[in-house]
Amino acid sequence: MLDVNINKDLGDFHLNVEFQVESGIIGILGPSGCGKSLTLQAIAGLLTPDTGRIAIGERTLFDTEQKVNIPTRQRNVGYVFQNYALFPHLTVAENIGYGLKGLPKQEVQKQVDDILETVQLKGLAKRYPNELSGGQQQRVALARTLVTKPDILLLDEPFSALDQHVKKMLELELLEIIKHNFSGVVLFVTHNIEEAYRLCDYICLYDCGRNIQFGKKVDVLRQPVNKAAARIVGCENIYEIDSYEGHFVTVGGLQLKTANTDAQEGKYVGIHSYDVTFVTDENDCTTNTFRFDVRNIVEGIDHSTITVTVGDLIFKVDVRKDNVKQITAGDTLLYLPPEKIFLLGV
Numbered sequence: 001m002l003d004v005n006i007n008k009d010l011g012d013f014h015l016n017v018e019f020q021v022e023s024g025i026i027g028i029l030g031p032s033g034c035g036k037s038l039t040l041q042a043i044a045g046l047l048t049p050d051t052g053r054i055a056i057g058e059r060t061l062f063d064t065e066q067k068v069n070i071p072t073r074q075r076n077v078g079y080v081f082q083n084y085a086l087f088p089h090l091t092v093a094e095n096i097g098y099g100l101k102g103l104p105k106q107e108v109q110k111q112v113d114d115i116l117e118t119v120q121l122k123g124l125a126k127r128y129p130n131e132l133s134g135g136q137q138q139r140v141a142l143a144r145t146l147v148t149k150p151d152i153l154l155l156d157e158p159f160s161a162l163d164q165h166v167k168k169m170l171e172l173e174l175l176e177i178i179k180h181n182f183s184g185v186v187l188f189v190t191h192n193i194e195e196a197y198r199l200c201d202y203i204c205l206y207d208c209g210r211n212i213q214f215g216k217k218v219d220v221l222r223q224p225v226n227k228a229a230a231r232i233v234g235c236e237n238i239y240e241i242d243s244y245e246g247h248f249v250t251v252g253g254l255q256l257k258t259a260n261t262d263a264q265e266g267k268y269v270g271i272h273s274y275d276v277t278f279v280t281d282e283n284d285c286t287t288n289t290f291r292f293d294v295r296n297i298v299e300g301i302d303h304s305t306i307t308v309t310v311g312d313l314i315f316k317v318d319v320r321k322d323n324v325k326q327i328t329a330g331d332t333l334l335y336l337p338p339e340k341i342f343l344l345g346v
């Protein structure tokens with residue numbers, strides 16, 4: 001289990017985060033400068049919090065009350081940096097074996113050979129980092145970390161330096177390597193919700209130096225806790241609530257039915273663009289159906305985002321490209337499923 005509860009004053013920025021996790025891959029998600037990487041640095045011992053506690057299982061790494069601050073080299077934390085931080089003057093094998101100093105030469109060679117095969121880099125042991133592709137460098141950095149058998153694995157935006165066309169392939173490779181070779185907690189820093197959803201079991205949302213929500217990825221997307229959380233997970237349809245009445249809320253003159261039994265719990269209402277849909281017959285859905293005007297259409301590879309207006313409100317809707325003509329023909333209605341609408345705090 002990982003237990004983090006730390007505070008750090010950095011002048012204009014204050015880091016104040018607290019979470020616990022038993023196991024799995026946790027995506028730390030939030031805008032640039034919100035404290036994601038600082039949290040990893042604190043766990044690794046590269047940043048000393050002002051107050052708080054960091055523990056992995058029964059082992060305390062940092063505790064201001066107990067006056068514990070284990071040095072970085074003794075924390076047994078695996079850290080894959082955003083730029084991989086490979087030593088340019090060392091070969092692949094030497095980079096990987098760097099953390100195995102003190103072991104007999106034959107044992108180092110065996111462990112390096114084994115991990116090279118695991119990360120599919122066999123035959124590249126004598127190459128230098130500048131002779132490798134971005135994906136190969138990433139695997140060397142991961143191999144260098146895993147070979148030391150760390151208690152926790154920290155990944156700081158490991159795909160940000162890679163071209164888009166190789167990202168998904170390498171994501172799958174990384175996931176397979178980790179799941180077959182590491183059983184501890186993995187913290188995965190990213191600013192991409194789709195990347196986090198593909199790779200992670202849990203999501204921890206950060207905003208302005210604080211973690212504002214933690215939970216299973218499905219739950220976090222289904223019910224963000226507030227407006228900031230909704231923005232971070234990519235929700236584009238968020239509206240301030242004007243009034244409440246039972247299951248119903250009024251926003252911008254529209255009355256919307258929600259699945260929530262007490263609509264007064266929220267300050268805002270939101271719905272993901274992929275949860276908004278269109279219906280061809282008003283009788284199919286008796287509530288939350290509205291006539292609309294098309295404002296614009298942005299085409300993607302396999303889907304399009306249609307921006308529509310209903311009165312003074314603007315909605316973004318993701319639809320399959322082959323459905324666009326049918327939707328814009330004028331015989332459809334916008335439909336907001338009540339069970340997909342969530343209420344948000346400030």
